[in-house]
Amino acid sequence: MSRTRLDIFALSERMMAMDDATWARHANPLSVYSRMSILPLMSLAVISRIWLGWFALVPVALVIFWTWWNPRAFGPPKTTDSWSAHGTFGERVFLNRKNISIPAHQLRWAIALGIVSGVGAIPWIYGLWSLDYGMVLFGLALMIGGKLWFVDRMVWLYQDMKQADPSYTSWQRKAP
Template sequence: MPAKWDIFAHSERMMAMDEAAWARHANPLSVYSRMSILPLMTIAVFSRVWLGWGAVLPVGLVILWTWWNPRAFAPPKTTNSWAAHGTFGERVFLNRKAVSIPSHHTRWAIALGVVSGVGMVPWIWGLWQLDLGMTLFGLSLMIGGKLWFVDRMVWLYQDMKDAHPDYTAWAR
C-alpha cells in the first residue's frame, strides 16, 4: 500500500501519538472508553434536531474526546491485558515498513478497515436522514470491525513480540 494511502499511519499522525500517548493508551480504560466515540458522535449529530446549530458544541466535544482519550488515563500498572496487547499490536502494525509482519495480518487489518469504512456509508446516511435503523446498522459495522481489528492486533502482537526489542520492552 503506498504511504500516501496508508490510512492507518495517517490516523496516527492526526492523533499526534507519541511514546507517552501510546503508553497511556495501553490502559484498558482508554481502549474500552474509546468505544464510546461513535455512539457519542451519533448522539451529538442527532442533537441537531433539538439544538439546531448548537449541536456544533457536542460534536466539537466528541472530537476533543477523540483526541484526548489516548492521553486521559495513566499508563497501566501491568500490560497483561487484551486491551494493552491490542494497542501494542497496532503499534507493530504501524511499524510494518521497518519490521515486516506476516502478510495475513496485513490482509486482515485492511479487510477490517474496509468493513468499518463500509459501515460509514449507512451511518452517515442515517445521520443525515435521521434514520435510526441505518445509523445503528452502520454503527454495528464500524464498531464490530474495530473490535475485530483490535482482536487481530492482539494476535499480531503475540506473533511479533519477540521480533524487535521495542516490542518486548512495552510489556510490564
C-alpha cells in the same frame, strides 16, 4: 516511478499526535474500552441538531476533543497483561510494518477489517443525514464490530511479532 498509497492507519496516528508516552497511556484498558464510546457519542451529537440546531456543533466539537484526549486521559497501566494492552501494542506493530515486516495474512486481515469499518460509515452517515436510526445502528454495528475485531487481530499480531524487535517487548509491564 513509485506510487504512494494512502495509509489511513498512519494518517490517523499522525492526526492523533501519538508518541511513546501517549501510546503507553493508551494501553490502559480504560482508554481502549472508553474509546468505543466515540461513535455512539458522535451519533448523538449529530442527531442533537434536531434540538440544538447549529449549536449541535458544540457537542460535535466535544466528541472530537474526546477522540484526541482519550489516549491521554488515563495513566499507563500497572500491568500490560490485558487483551486491550496487547491490542494497542499490536496496533503499534502494525503501524511500524514499513520498518519491520509483518506476516502477510495479518496485513490482509487488518485491511479487510478496515474496509468493513469503512463500509459501515456509509449507512451510518446516511442514517445521520436522514435521521434513519436503523441505518445509524447498522452502521455503528459494522464500524464498532470491525474495530473490535481489528483490535483482536492486533492482539494476535503482537503475539506473533513481540520477539521481532526489542522495543516491542519493552512495552510490556508485569504486575509487581
